[in-house]
Amino acid sequence: MGSGTILDLGSGTGYLSIEIAKKISGIQVYGIDLSRQMVRIARRHARGVENAQFEFGNAADLPFEDNSIDFIVSTGSLHHWKTPARVFDECYRVLKIGKEAWIYDGCPDAFKDQADRNRIRREYGFLVYRIGTKVAELHGFAMEEYESEIKDILDQTEFKDSYHMELTDVWMKITLKKHR
Numbered sequence: 691m692g693s694g695t696i697l698d699l700g701s702g703t704g705y706l707s708i709e710i711a712k713k714i715s716g717i718q719v720y721g722i723d724l725s726r727q728m729v730r731i732a733r734r735h736a737r738g739v740e741n742a743q744f745e746f747g748n749a750a751d752l753p754f755e756d757n758s759i760d761f762i763v764s765t766g767s768l769h770h771w772k773t774p775a776r777v778f779d780e781c782y783r784v785l786k787i788g789k790e791a792w793i794y795d796g797c798p799d800a801f802k803d804q805a806d807r808n809r810i811r812r813e814y815g816f817l818v819y820r821i822g823t824k825v826a827e828l829h830g831f832a833m834e835e836y837e838s839e840i841k842d843i844l845d846q847t848e849f850k851d852s853y854h855m856e857l858t859d860v861w862m863k864i865t866l867k868k869h870r
């Protein structure tokens with residue numbers, strides 16, 4: 691069961707929102723995407739899943755009230771954002787106090803060390819490993835960019851004292867917590 695409202699920023703074809711909605715029936719999941727075509731596809735995929743809803747919109751201008759959201763997730767979208775500072779500000783505005791946003795984006799450095807490459811290949815299989823490598827190369831920033839550009843941006847937001855970046859397998863994960 692569970693309750694609350696979850697936002698998926700840049701929800702694309704909707705697979706993540708739909709999986710979350712199916713697993714936790716008491717929650718409402720909203721996928722927001724800047725592409726009308728993606729929204730159409732996601733809505734088609736979500737037929738029959740009443741608690742997953744997809745809307746056209748910009749993550750930099752969220753159609754939600756202040757302090758209304760329990761959790762935000764985003765996968766593979768950050769590197770597309772034209773105004774990431776505004777998106778982070780919007781996350782801060784709509785999140786309830788004490789709640790978090792988990793922003794995942796590609797990072798080719800995840801595949802830099804041979805030991806990591808071997809481990810990912812062993813744990814996830816060859817196909818995931820190959821696709822993951824390509825996706826991370828094309829869909830994300832290098833570690834250097836996260837550590838300079840994205841950190842610089844975050845340091846100018848309300849999340850400045852409450853964010854955390856970590857490389858998790860194939861993703862860079864940025865955790866943002868609304869502390870007050």
Ligand SMILES: C[S@@+](CC[C@H](N)C(=O)[O-])C[C@H]1O[C@@H](n2cnc3c(N)ncnc32)[C@H](O)[C@@H]1O
Nearest residue numbers: 700701702723724725728748749765766767770
């Ligand atoms: C690489 S796709 C990832 C889609 C999905 N999250 C996934 O993991 O498969 C990036 C998505 O972000 C969307 N996007 C880019 N900028 C956006 C913005 N400012 N607000 C909302 N969506 C955005 C794109 O339209 C695209 O559907």
